[in-house]
Amino acid sequence: MSSIAKNIESVKTKIGNATLIAVSKTKPVVAILEAYEAGVRDFGENYVQELVDKHKELPKDIRWHMIGHLQSNKVKFIAPFVHLIHGVDSIKLLEEINKQAAKNNRVIDCLLQVHIAQEETKFGFFPNEIVDIFRSESLDKFQNVWIKGLMTMGSNTENIIQIEKEFLEVKELFEKLRSQKAEAGMENSGRSNFSLLQSDFLSMGMSGDFELAIKCGSNMIRVGSLIFGERNYKPKS
Ligand SMILES: *Cc1c(COP(=O)(O)O)cnc(C)c1O
Numbered sequence: 001m002s003s004i005a006k007n008i009e010s011v012k013t014k015i016g017n018a019t020l021i022a023v024s025k026t027k028p029v030v031a032i033l034e035a036y037e038a039g040v041r042d043f044g045e046n047y048v049q050e051l052v053d054k055h056k057e058l059p060k061d062i063r064w065h066m067i068g069h070l071q072s073n074k075v076k077f078i079a080p081f082v083h084l085i086h087g088v089d090s091i092k093l094l095e096e097i098n099k100q101a102a103k104n105n106r107v108i109d110c111l112l113q114v115h116i117a118q119e120e121t122k123f124g125f126f127p128n129e130i131v132d133i134f135r136s137e138s139l140d141k142f143q144n145v146w147i148k149g150l151m152t153m154g155s156n157t158e159n160i161i162q163i164e165k166e167f168l169e170v171k172e173l174f175e176k177l178r179s180q181k182a183e184a185g186m187e188n189s190g191r192s193n194f195s196l197l198q199s200d201f202l203s204m205g206m207s208g209d210f211e212l213a214i215k216c217g218s219n220m221i222r223v224g225s226l227i228f229g230e231r232n233y234k235p236k237s
Helices: 003-012 029-037 048-057 072-078 091-103 127-135 160-183 210-215
Strands: 019-023 042-045 063-066 084-088 108-114 145-152 197-204 220-223
Touching: 003 019, 003 029, 029 048, 042 048, 048 063, 048 072, 072 091, 084 091, 084 145, 091 108, 091 145, 108 127, 127 160, 145 160, 160 197, 160 210, 210 220
Parallel strands: 019 042, 019 220, 042 063, 063 084, 084 108, 108 145, 145 197, 197 220
Antiparallel strands: none
């Protein structure tokens, strides 16, 4: 077994039914194929050009996740094929995704990014903004996007207690959105009101903190370096 396959096996034994997204940014196509041979079909990328190139070269049954910060003017390049956009952090971006999805005659699944970390450099909506979005009907006009849940990144710190606190807060928000919807009795309704807002996926946890994230209720983890090894360069987006 290759070391990539071994690493995947090892992560999988620790995450139950959660979805593993192998974060392949900066890694070559041969490394992705090794993970593919080991059964992985979900891959995460941060940079649009790299994502487009890899999509072209690699097997068509791969589900490509855009996990990095996405600029509105680049949405058009990934709209034809992207499986899930994790980092939706503004209504303006959502509007553009909706527009490009319509052009491609499809509905694009998205996660709203929650800003929970202490760093100001992180992107995302604050928890109270997300509650407001789920309550309002302001997104009804977006018929070509489907919000499927939340994504977050914990603080970049060694302080486990801090990260755990953040993860639990996002999990609580995730459950709150779910029950709000259930209360309104809209789980099974058509695409009206906030039926296009679902709380299915909680994308939380990376190489350094995925076990903690799973413990805190994550059902989708994004793991890169633990599978493919350290990254030693950062291409331009
Ligand atoms: C790079 C990246 C990851 C993976 O990071 P690792 O620490 O290598 O597992 C996960 N999520 C996002 C948003 C990233 O940018």
